[in-house]
Amino acid sequence: MSISDFRADLGDIPVEDHPRIVQQRSRDHYWYSPILKAKLDHVTAEIVVSPRSNAEVKTVLAAAFRHGVAITPRGAGTGNYGQAMPLSGGAMLNLMNMDKVLEIKPDRVRAQAGAVLEQMDHQTRESVNGELRFHPSTYRMASIGGFIAGGSGGVGSIRWGGLRNIGSILGVKVITCEENPRELDLVGEDILKVAHAYGTNGIIVEAEMPLTQAHDWVDMIVGFDDFIEACRFGGAVALQDGLLVKEVAPCAAPIPQDYFNRHKPYIRDGQSVVLLMVAPVAVDAMTLFVAHHKGEMLYRSDEASAEELKRLPPVYELAWNHTTLRALKVDPTITYLQTRYPTVAHVEKIISILGDELPMHIEVGRQDGVVMYGGLPLVRYTTEERLNEIIRIHEENGCAVFNPHRYTLEEGGMKRTDQKQLDFKREADPKGMLNPGKMIAWDDPNFDFNAGRVWLFDGLNPVN
Ligand code: FAD
Structure with missing residues (x-):
């Protein structure tokens, strides 16, 4: 691999080689995971290339192929699993200059x-x-x-x-x-x-x-004294075909009190909340539904003052992995898991075993038409062994875990690689230049797609 020969073939395509900037652009939000942080902290590319057109992307990829330079694509770098980190150095391919709606x-x-x-x-x-x-x-x-x-x-x-x-x-x-x-x-x-x-x-x-x-979505925060009641309410909302919603996320106390700094004044001690985004046409019906479920309407963006709307982030920035981000800002020892609870009873069971070690955050969603409880629970992290134990407890209780503490596709478990995907990689990237080290199936010819076990991939030189 020769970065200088590669660079010489790029013409006037913008290139950044200041080591500090290149290192910054070589990172994503991998630091959500103490395990990935320890493994990937030192990873950096040698340059960042920022093409402006499809033709320039082709020029970069042809040069990478010719000179054997690893290419790691990057958008905004907000991924959480080190997906956009260049394990084999080489070049970051910044796509953010190609930002037009066509x-x-x-x-x-x-x-x-x-x-x-x-x-x-x-x-x-x-x-x-x-x-x-x-x-x-x-x-x-x-x-x-x-x-x-x-x-x-x-x-x-x-x-x-x-x-x-x-x-x-x-x-x-x-x-x-x-x-x-x-x-x-x-x-x-x-x-x-x-x-x-x-x-x-x-x-x-x-x-x-x-x-x-x-829709001009209305943000709502609804309080419940009992988190399981909050989850039941969330599931019931999802089943109400007449209630047009975009977001339903139950968060257990003390998450809102400890980590939702700006919304804290709206939430009583010990209260769990459900974060909602509701279409204006469904607001009245939702108000009724909340009362039915004995929830307490704590906040509505359609009734908030101009000053409140300016001060408060939108509700979706309390949800998904923003819940984790807000917790990490207050307590850097926190991490998280990605789980799936088939029913509220599964949520209840896990809470009964793990208690406050796992402050619970659920995203109610629809998978293949079925309402399911996606978990993004916070974890009060102590050791990797204990984290693995928490994963095991989930699996033993019928709750799937998509491990966000792994940087390979296979170990992350979000998407299993298969023969089709591998065949396509052989066709589209015959030298294996694209984001090397992220697909175990490519690096290990004996990889068994169906083995269903956790893989620990350790064949990446710069990482080990
Ligand atoms: P990047 O992080 O830059 O890249 C993501 C992956 O795609 C990397 O592997 C990268 O190499 C590759 N890539 C980037 N661009 C290209 C391209 N043009 N061609 C090929 N490969 C490419 N994710 C969710 O799905 N749902 C959520 O609700 C969510 N919430 C989040 C909240 C927070 C606070 C954070 C930090 C992350 C969250 N994420 C979530 C993860 C992430 O933000 C999203 O997946 C986001 O869409 C990634 O976009 P990005 O432009 O930042 O991609």
């Missing part, structure tokens, strides 16, 4: 990979009163390419499921890393090859996403 139709939007989700919605709202079906809570920063390659779902998943569901992404254009890079337009099931693949099998340069009708 086409808006009443039911869909096509944008370049670096378009920021909030900006996309801003334009689609203006033009066709539409918005993305769902978005991560990093809406104001994250890119559409990074969301597709590194995310899973978020605000809106209560109604629309996640990125893994067919129909959630309409099309992607990817560029391959070959002698003569090609543009491939993937549609239908083929999209799933690159969805949540961490950019290991092609660089996404464009994406087409479905739109739904935009």
Whole structure:
């Protein structure tokens, strides 16, 4: 590998090589995990390349192929698992200069990979009163390419499921890393090859996403004295077909009191809360439903003063991994897990075993049409052994864990690699230059997709 030869082939494509800036751009939010922090802290690329067009992306990828330089794509760098960290050095490929919305139709939007989700919605709202079906809570920063390659779902998943569901992404254009890079337009099931693949099998340069009708969502915070009642309420909301909601997240005390600094004054000691985003048309019905469930309406953005609206972050920035972020800001020893509780009884069981070691945060969502309780519980971290024990306790009690303390696709468990994905990588990245070290199936020819065990991958030189 020769970075200088690679660089010489880039023409006037912008390149950054100041070590401090390159190191900054070589990081994502891996530090949410004390385990990833210890493993990946020193990881850095040698340069950052920022192409402005598909043609420039092709130039970069052809040069990477020629000179054997590892390429790690990067959007806003808000991923949590070290997905966007360059394990083998080389170059970061910053896609944020490619941020244009290309086409808006009443039911869909096509944008370049670096378009920021909030900006996309801003334009689609203006033009066709539409918005993305769902978005991560990093809406104001994250890119559409990074969301597709590194995310899973978020605000809106209560109604629309996640990125893994067919129909959630309409099309992607990817560029391959070959002698003569090609543009491939993937549609239908083929999209799933690159969805949540961490950019290991092609660089996404464009994406087409479905739109739904935009609403001026009303934020609500509803209080309950008992967290399990809060979860039951959340599940009941999800089943009410007439209540149009975009977000339902029960958070157990003392999360709101200890970590929701600006909303704290609205919440009594010991109260658990449910965070809601409700369409204006459903506000009255929701108020009734809250009363039915003996919840206490603590905050409504449609009744807040201008000063409150200025001071308070939107409710979705208390939810998803923003809950974890807010906890980490107050207590840096906190970490988290990603879990799935089939029923409220499973939530109750886990709380009965782990208590305050695992302050509970649930995202009520819909998976394959079924209401489920996605967990993003906080963990009062002590040791890696204890964290593994907490994972084991979940699994023994029928609750799946998607381990956010692993940087490979397979160990993260969000998306298992399969033969199709591996075959596609062989076609799109025959030399293995794209985000090396993130796909065990590529590095280990004996990898068994169906083994169903936790893999500990240790073949990455700069990391070990
Ligand atoms: P990056 O972090 O830059 O990249 C993510 C992955 O995609 C990396 O592997 C990167 O190499 C690859 N990649 C980036 N761009 C491309 C491209 N153009 N082509 C190919 N590969 C590419 N995630 C959720 O799903 N839902 C949530 O609600 C959510 N909430 C979050 C809250 C907080 C506070 C934080 C810190 C993270 C959260 N995340 C969530 C994770 C993350 O913010 C999202 O997945 C986000 O969409 C990632 O976008 P990004 O532009 O920052 O991608």
